[in-house]
Every structure is written in structure tokens, then in C-alpha cells.
Amino acid sequence: MAGTARPKRGQTMTKAICETCGTQYPNTPAHCAVCEDERQYVGAHGQTWTTHEALKASYALRLQDEAGVLGIGLAPGFAINQRALYLPTDAGNILWEALSLVTDEAVAALKARGGVDLIAISHPHFYASMLEWSEAFGNVPILLHEADRDWVRRPSPNVQFWRGEVYRLSDAVTLINSGGHFPGSTVLHWKNGPRPGGALFSGDAPHVASDRRHVSFMHSYPNFMPMPAADVHRMRSRLAGCDFEDVYGFTWGRNIIGGGRAAVDASFARYLAAIAA
Numbered sequence: 001m002a003g004t005a006r007p008k009r010g011q012t013m014t015k016a017i018c019e020t021c022g023t024q025y026p027n028t029p030a031h032c033a034v035c036e037d038e039r040q041y042v043g044a045h046g047q048t049w050t051t052h053e054a055l056k057a058s059y060a061l062r063l064q065d066e067a068g069v070l071g072i073g074l075a076p077g078f079a080i081n082q083r084a085l086y087l088p089t090d091a092g093n094i095l096w097e098a099l100s101l102v103t104d105e106a107v108a109a110l111k112a113r114g115g116v117d118l119i120a121i122s123h124p125h126f127y128a129s130m131l132e133w134s135e136a137f138g139n140v141p142i143l144l145h146e147a148d149r150d151w152v153r154r155p156s157p158n159v160q161f162w163r164g165e166v167y168r169l170s171d172a173v174t175l176i177n178s179g180g181h182f183p184g185s186t187v188l189h190w191k192n193g194p195r196p197g198g199a200l201f202s203g204d205a206p207h208v209a210s211d212r213r214h215v216s217f218m219h220s221y222p223n224f225m226p227m228p229a230a231d232v233h234r235m236r237s238r239l240a241g242c243d244f245e246d247v248y249g250f251t252w253g254r255n256i257i258g259g260g261r262a263a264v265d266a267s268f269a270r271y272l273a274a275i276a277a
Contacts, residue, residue, distance in 0.1 A: 015154075016049040017129065022079030022100040024052070024129040025153045034124060034151065039181070039220040052101065052129060061099070061106040067248065067255045068194040070113070074101055082126050082250050085201065086110060089190060091169035092117030096188055096201050097250075098130035098142075107136045116140055120175060122203025123185045124151035126250075134158040143167070145177055145184030165238055176238055180217060180231040181205035189242045197245030199260070205235065206264060208249030212256055215247065215267045229275055236268045 016028040020043045023034045028049055035042045055078070062075040066085060073083035084097040095116045110116055116137040121127060121144055130142050131154050139158050146163040167175040174189045185205040191198040202208065205227075206215035217227040217235070247260040256263050 017100050019048040019050050020079060022128045023153055041222050055101045059101055061103045063109055067257050072106060080125055083252050089173045091173040095119045097121055097126045098128040098133050100128045102132045102136050120188055123182045124148050131156050145186050148182050148184030178205045178235045178238060180227050180235050198243060199246040199248060200244045201248045204250055208247055208254045208256055213263055215264055217271055226275060229272060232272060
């Protein structure tokens, strides 16, 4: 891949980024712990690394409307190819999810909209270069669930862990520990935005299906490992009190716009019936 930087034998690379999952490390380890976990995978050509500087040489950040909010993602797509979302809420301007690349142009565009007050991330596969994003906006806090603390590859005072089932950022914005995919998997519920009826920003748990009419529940998406029924029941219970019209998934266009609450309820029932059969 153009822009890829690989260390020579005996050479240490600074802040390596895994080319398969997009996670940034403080050095160049022999293995990517994220990819060697059963929820991810090591690429067909083995473990490969790049750097933030190399990504800048071959990638840009795409900023465009994503069903009523600003979406940010790498162009062309990289690693898992998640996109972040910029949410101007009464709890502040929230960057939902992180990316492997930060550019001056993207930072300037977000600052022109009021900047970023905090970063919240759904689960470890999307930690990416989260510290680069925090530092670009003056070391804003990164909110992660305590249950996934061990997956942080670059510890920092900017990372703030919350615990429990619910963390209220305001009357309208709540982080909910949905669990399932990871113990700390998190969704963001914005009860009055960005459109009337509110929205659930789900990351991977629940995961918006390709038909954009259902969600599904997996322990591992690339390795096709279903989520245990107990985790799905727990997730359904934790989301039971949330009203929302829209569900925003992990990547471009993977959203349910309108009827989101009904789609999620039907999907819980469909999935549990399927794994009980």
C-alpha cells in the first residue's frame, strides 16, 4: 500500500499504526494485540505497520454530510474504515469515534464549527489515533468505558474512564454501556437530535445491517462469531428506556433513518429467535 512504512530489522518505528485495525501504538510491537484477539484478525500478509506521517502522504480526510450530521473518514478507506461523527449537542461538541489520521484541514474545519469539547468512542476497534485527535483540540477528554481499560495502547491523562451502565453528559445526551461486543461497548443516545425523535449512535453493538432495516449482534463480525443470548438480553434491557427515530452505524451510509426504535426491537426478537432455533 502506498504510504506504508515498515521498519528495517533492528529499527524502531515511532507511534506505529496497525494497517489492519488502524490502532496507534507508542512504538512498533512485534504483534498487534487488537488484531490477535478473536474479535479481529491479522491480515493475510501478516502483521504490517504504518505511521501517522505515512498516512498523511497517501490519504486525506473526507468531510461530508452523513444523514444530518457531519461525517469524517479516511479517503480512500483504511483499515476497518469507520467514520467519526461531529455532534453539536447541549453537552458540547462531541466527536463520536476516532480515526487513524488527523489533518490540519480537518481540524480547521471543525474549529470553524466551534471545535471539539470531548471525544467519546464506542469500543476498542475504533480507538485508532484517539490521542492525536485529543491533542489537536487542546487535550480534550476522551471518554471510554472502564471495562475496556486494558485495550488502551497509548495511556494518557486525556483518557477518562467512566463506569456503570449509564453516564449522563446532559439532559439530552447519555452514554450507555451496551456491552456484548466488548464488555465496555458503548452507545450514545441523543434524545432530541440531530432530527426530531432523537438518535442512537451504536458503533458495533448493535450493528446496523447492510439492508439498513435491521441491526445484528456479533461477538466478532469478521470471524462470524454470534453474540451469546445473555449479552443480547442484557443489551435489550439497557436500551429499553431510549426513544429514537434514527440509528447511526459504524461507517458511511450504514444508518437507519426513521423507524429506528421499531427496527431495533424487531431485530432483538429476530436474533434471539434465530439462535434459539
